Amino acid sequence: AQRVTQPEKLLSVFKGAPVELKCNYSYSGSPELFWYVQYSRQRLQLLLRHISRESIKGFTADLNKGETSFHLKKPFAQEEDSAMYYCAPLYNFNKFYFGSGTKLNVKP
Amino acid sequence: NAGVTQTPKFQVLKTGQSMTLQCAQDMNHEYMSWYRQDPGMGLRLIHYSVGAGITDQGEVPNGYNVSRSTTEDFPLRLLSAAPSQTSVYFCASSRTGVNYGYTFGSGTRLTVV
Numbered sequence: 001a002q003r004v005t006q007p008e009k010l011l012s013v014f015k016g017a018p019v020e021l022k023c024n025y026s027y028s029g030s031p032e033l034f035w036y037v038q039y040s041r042q043r044l045q046l047l048l049r050h051i052s053r054e055s056i057k058g059f060t061a062d063l064n065k066g067e068t069s070f071h072l073k074k075p076f077a078q079e080e081d082s083a084m085y086y087c088a089p090l091y092n093f094n095k096f097y098f099g100s101g102t103k104l105n106v107k108p
Numbered sequence: 109n110a111g112v113t114q115t116p117k118f119q120v121l122k123t124g125q126s127m128t129l130q131c132a133q134d135m136n137h138e139y140m141s142w143y144r145q146d147p148g149m150g151l152r153l154i155h156y157s158v159g160a161g162i163t164d165q166g167e168v169p170n171g172y173n174v175s176r177s178t179t180e181d182f183p184l185r186l187l188s189a190a191p192s193q194t195s196v197y198f199c200a201s202s203r204t205g206v207n208y209g210y211t212f213g214s215g216t217r218l219t220v221v
Binding site: 004006009034036043044045046049086095096097098099100101 | 141143148149150151152153156166167198200209210211212213214215
């Protein structure tokens with residue numbers, strides 16, 4: 001079975017500190033990797049996708065196939081980054097399987 | 109464009125009742141799916157559809173039915189509601205292809221008493 005592990009349920013950092021949200025996936029293949037974010041009282045939205053090699057709102061994510069990890073990073077956290085973050089490998093075309101999520105709390 | 113529209117936003121059901129959660133998208137997306145979100149468990153895939161007339165099961169399909177008669181609509185039917193189906197339900201859609209992520213609806217919060 002495909003599994004996605006986000007080991008931290010809650011991550012608290014101070015404003016300006018670096019942040020890393022961990023994601024490990026188990027998959028026999030080469031899935032595409034995505035991160036989604038859900039801000040308070042808003043719907044889930046796509047944050048970034050590995051295939052685009054993009055940086056969104058200062059976040060980047062590095063795919064490590066050897067460790068099957070896709071950790072989300074930002075060098076300087078902002079209060080507006082507080083949200084739930086979900087790692088989501090994509091396989092079987094459009095079939096996303098989501099991790100259990102990490103709640104990021106950025107303190108002033 | 110309205111994106112993905114879910115109705116209702118809130119619903120309370122009694123055990124054994126049936127109901128349909130509505131989902132519509134106006135982006136001509138081929139792919140649509142239903143997830144449930146439970147505390148500590150993230151989002152779990154219930155059913156999905158790769159196009160009109162084609163549906164398939166996800167991780168947790170029991171107790172739910174879907175149909176896809178048009179590209180735009182993908183309703184989720186609860187056949188006989190149970191307290192274990194208390195959850196937040198999200199509908200999502202996307203274009204077919206690995207480059208595209210989901211567009212999500214705003215969710216339906218369902219409570220079964």
